[in-house]
Amino acid sequence: MKFDKPAGTNPIDRMAVVGRPTPRIDGPLKVSGKAPYAYEQQDVPGKPAYGYILGSAVAKGTISAIDTTRAERAPGVLSVVTHRNAGKLGKGRMNTAHLLAGPKVEHYHQAVAVVVAETFEQARAAASLINVDYARESGAFDLAAARAGAKDATGSDAPTSVGDFAGAFASAGVQLDQTYTTPDQSHAMMEPHATIAAWEGDSLTIWTSNQMINWGVKELAATLQMPPEKVRLISPYIGGGFGGKLFLRTDAVMAALSARAVKRPVKVALQRPLIPNNTTHRPATIQRIRIGCGSDGRITAIGHESWSGDLEGGGPEAATQQTKLLYAGANRMTALRLAVLDLPEGNAMRAPGEAPGLMALEVAMDEMAEKLGMDPVAFRVVNDTQVDPEDPSRPFSQRNLVRCLEEGARRFGWNRRKAPGQGREGRWLVGMGVAAAFRNNINGKSGARVRLDRAGGVTVETDMTDIGTGTYTIIAQTAAEMLGVPLAKVTVKLGDSAFPVSAGSGGQWGANSSTSGVYAACVKLRDMVVGKLGFGPGDAQFEGGQVRVGNRVADIADAAKGGELVAEDTMEYGDLAKTFQQSTFGAHFVEAAVDRYTGETRIRRMLAVCAAGRILNPISARSQVIGAMTMGVGGALMEELAVDKRFGFFVNHDLAGYEVPVHMDIPHQDVVFLDEADDKVSPMKAKGVGELGLCGVGAAVANAVYNATGIRVREYPLTLDKYLDRLGEVA
């Protein structure tokens, strides 16, 4: 099915199931420990051996010698796989660095070897018996130092320019020119990257933890240089990904290589201390923002440049993305500049681009509002735009940013906000901050298969994944709505490459795209049902387990009397995303308190108001947003991979060193969804929320800290060492 004109009325509009707060259908399994994650799969052919990965001790260089003999002789060891015996390996298109080092080492903790043994304990012990000699090379590890040599990004990341930015900025009555930095961040999902691999002849099955089944199949096949048809990838439950599991990672490759070497299944989980350096991370940025305004507060010039680094062949952190679209202004420019760094591979982490981009832009907006003497909400409202500011012929499909801001301000008690440094409660300095949230909507081609059985039961199969997003439930809701059956009648099977290819989970495209795929398959199934029932043409109603055309009625199950009905279809998209700019919007409000003695920050209240099209399941959508808000607090206050610029690695590479928020950091959170349905995006009329919830949170926190203290910090995270000396004397 192709979606190429705005959706008319369709069965989803009834919203008898879709849009209703629906507890997760996979919930009882998850809360009772019965949902099997990758490393826990039991239906593996044969008893798996255990693999343990050895990471490189140097950031850059060559393995000059590697001696595995002692490891091989250690008790229980079945094999040691290194680049010398792994056979020729290819590389996935989306991997920048290789997933097995040797002889070249491209980054710290890059996998150098995997030891396979009968038990986990044996494999771990033997890994330390491998002797590796490295010829270490010097590398570039310091973004600030590499900034001067950075090059303009190309392709869709190339610089943009509209009007005369330089001229307009120079002549603007009020100007802001500031530089902000965001650090390298780690996904730190709770489930480590893990895989069980098993070969049967030349066919490979892997149970793994991956957001994108089809990418995973292709990339693994490319890496192992085998036909993708011979790879089966199964990933029904994923313990968090946040972009860190979008791509093939070394656990899958090492498990497959080991299983081939020892001729039995092998399970491999990345050890936690390897994860930050072995896998991908969100790259650090240096961002320069210039805004010029008239005294009426209207933006006349807006410029955003961002510098980031990556391994040779990698890409930039697209931190200027939102600046192309968020605010009006006739004269504008953006530029992404990329430096080559020899740190581990940078790549997508939840809301790549916008998350760090808005951390800077929305602080700049706060600073500009202050310069103008305007309320930060009012300043954003004045600069709203209903068209793509780079191409005013393109309207937004739907844009309710202003309502988000105004509704949020009202609910949050924004009018009680005091001047910077004026809010005081005992030893606490208290303040409020706001930031706009913005993230583009992306639709992906997505397929599904729907089965109707004799008992009227419906089964949906798609290779779509549920990474905590609530996919199982919204897909069940969609099928139930389309076929007029109770939710309990729907079974959802996900995360298996044997199922139709879906859009996968990433870029907040998952919910809308995958349910649209299910919609398409259900439309087909509805036609089959009506045909089977011999109802002839007419407007079929599917409701209460029955099908009605005119005054003819039958149980839906009757259609499958003669055998299961199976429909499969894929939703594809026409040009609507070109004609209309499709984006999601929100406003974040934060109240923060800063200890005037120690500078410790506590978040007291948080509110997000989101405009993201139809909300398919308010329960799981809300969870996506509160989770993102939590990650935003982490990014604002504590998260930073500390770079050792001499040795070239992230030093704090475990969960004690890389601090993410804990329960005590997070207050009660409020989320409001505006009642919307965007008919330009899909028949579901829904957009994403999972990343929107993160966009702007960091800036709202930073702005609240500024409002509390009167101290502006432009380097994230806002740890107390950055402003302690400016907090004022204490007796």
Next chain:
Amino acid sequence: MRPFTYEKATSAQDAAAKAAAMPGARFIAGGTNLLDLMKLEIETPSHLIDVNGLGLDRIEEIDGGGLRIGALVRNTDLAADQRVRKDYAVLTRALVAGASGQLRNKATTAGNLLQRTRCPYFYDTNMPCNKRKPGSGCAALGGFSRQLGVIGTSDACIATHPSDMAVAMRVLDASVETIRPDGTTRAIPIAEFHTLPGETPHIETALEKGEMIISVALPRPRGGTHIYRKVRDRASYAFALVSVAAVIQRDGKGAVALGGVAPKPWRVEEAEALLPQGPKAVADRLFAGARPREDNAFKLTLAQRTIASVMAEAKA
């Protein structure tokens, strides 16, 4: 983790004797630090002597005043003990500021005192570290040292001791009671228990080979206001950037010790005499001769401000 044999000790003296006699033997109590380090092969014992179940998990009153805390008393139980809460609240406060509920349920008095540094380079066996591998160098010097020490450190090592409990014990003038392999016992004042790194950062305490902690004695209660203030980047489940343990009397006199700044709980008795002169005087004396790094110089400011906060709280 290297293979090891395992036995349950039958008595404290038996444990001490075995630990001295068997090369590579170590005591294991809660295991929360030792096993963490064994997994990374930072610790590589070949024999573990389990000292649980020896009856060392009791808290008893000492004749003439004071408390004797068994070496195996869990951090949770010590914090929750009514006598500790009433008379040594700084200890309860320090304990509950440390680690997590789960860890405190396992962590023991002795193990907590003997936990090793959280220096990230100590934890990464690819890095030179004089503490882990004497003579290999110190990667933290010139590296990421935000968490590390500002005073009492040496050119060989700038690590801090991470315990919260020990800081409170220092302010309470606790003493560590041990048994040696030959069956003799001794009491080591907490001030002398942890040693400064000097040239030998791998030596961290005054304990001799095989010597086992059996208890920690607290002197008679001293009254006063008990405060433990721990400053960290997140609100819980994190090691201190700086912590301050204080027992402040009504007349403004008192005792103050700091965590997060030095290789041992940092207390300078002469600084306490300056309490009436305010936090700056106290901090200046506490940190006389400090040698901060660029990354952690803020700890000096933070320590002073935290002391100010504690003094204000004590007055309130």
Next chain:
Amino acid sequence: MTEGYGAISRRDVLKTGAAGAAIAGSIGPGQAALAQPDPAAPPRAAVGLKVNGQAVRLDLDTRTTLLDALREHVKLTGTKKGCDHGQCGACTVIVNGRRINSCLTLAVMHEGDEVTTIEGLGTPESLHPMQAAFVEHDGYQCGYCTPGQICSAVAVLEEIRAGIPSHVTADVSKPAPMTTVEMRERMSGNICRCGAYSNIAEAMADVAGVKA
């Protein structure tokens, strides 16, 4: 200010680079002197546990943690491994009535102990009230931290009822009150990267019968 104070300058680092390579040679082991690997099989020991009310006898490599014993030997995979180093709380189980991190304890140290895992609290068909509250309040997303959160949550309510103080207890000489702040502090050893904290707090408040 501290240049020259034992600092490694950039040039030195590169020199250490050579030494670093030498260090690297013995890096895997991480220690100066390497004992010859023992060719004999690693020591084993027998241990008897009571897991969710059922007696279990295991013969284990002494290095096996309680977590790996549960997951890899008893095949109870509800208890999760998030870090294996006491840094996340995913492995939380209740042993003799107390919650602990099962990754930082050896199975052989638990002879005769009663271990309750998430599977022992309730089943999908018959959920424990805390499990049911997590479903109702959506106290999870990916579900990986969830078994640990639930085991902890159950134990936390008991800890508060038992009067055990916490970091946020205003007056430690008195029993701690049953409040959400107390719960949030005590739950802080269970990290949820999906960020379900606000909902978990509501689930717990619901079970405890207090206002979130």
